[in-house]
Amino acid sequence: MSIDELQEYGLSEMDDGEIRQFLSSQKVGVLGLPDANEPYLLPLSFGYDGEERLYFTYLIGSSSRKGTMSEETDTASFLVYKVDTMYNWQSVLLTGTITDVPDTEWDDLEETMSDVWRPNLFETASLSGDVKLYEFRIREQTGVKHQGLPPGFEAGGESN
Template structure:
């Protein structure tokens, strides 16, 4: 079924304002990068500028597949989703360009990245590891949501 056909079951397309609000309220998603052996999927936390850019902090070692693939790709995708119940969820898919941010510009991003959620193990490792920051410039965005029962399951209100 297409998204349009699913509207009959209560699925709604999100407008730009709803997408912006959703991205602002979330902190994690899944980055998809093209790789020779299939898509490379990576759960990441992010900072959002409230408009058209996300920022990712990578913990890298002497060799990092995510950094290598990020720098080699022209187009990446990032999926942010939230599921409360089977009848209440939201999903935003972003397509855009991913580029490393020069270290000289990191201080300007400090506020955007200050409230980014990170697992405790990565916070600890970051104290002794090498970091990189990447900017994801949003070129396309689509969002869908379902909030409430599908019309066929709604109680009659006669």
Template sequence: MTIDALEAAGLTRMDDSNIAAFLSNQRVGVLGLPTENGPYMVPLSFGYDGDRLLYFTFIGGSASRKQQLTEAAADAAVLVYKVESMFHWESVLLQGGIKAVPESEWDDLADVLDTAWRPELFEDAIEDGDIAVYRFRIDEKEGLRHAGLPPGFEQE
């Protein structure tokens, strides 16, 4: 079934302002990095600049597979989604470029990076160092949402 066909069932496409508002209110998603055997998927906590950039932090140093793949990737994808029920959900798929942020710029990004959600255990690891900060540039974006009523509950 195509997205056009699903629109008849209440699916709607999000415009740029809806996507920006959604990203501003979310803090976690999934990063897809290219490999020879298909995408390598990584759970991700991010900060959003309100425009075209996501920022995130990796802990673990250059020996981590996710960091090695990120360093090698020119392009990546990020999926951010929120599900409240079968009939009420939103998702945004982002495509774009990814690059390491030099440590000299980290202080300038503190406000954006501080909005990223992190488990408490990551906070301790960040204090120990061995982290890297990345910038994801949004080149393409698509947002979908469904906020319909379950079958049989339509208003007349």
């Protein structure tokens, strides 16, 4: 079914303001990088500049598939979603470019990255590995949400 067909059940598209507000309130999503055989998907925390850029911190080991793939791709996708109940959820899909941020620019992003969630494991591991910062520049964005019961339904069952 298309989004248009699902609107009669309560699904609605998010406008740019709703997408910005949603991204500002979230901390984790899934990065999709293209690969020859199948997409490479990574759960990542992110910082958002409130406009058109997300930032990811990578912990890079001696050989990093995500680092190599990020450097080689022209287009990546990022999915952010939140599910409270089966009738109350939001989802935003972003498409854009991903590039390495030079170390000299990290201080400029301190505020954007200040409240990014990171597992405690990263704090320990970062002492023995290289850390890189990547910028995801949003080219396209779409968002959908469902908030509340579908028309014709009441709590506890279908209406008569």
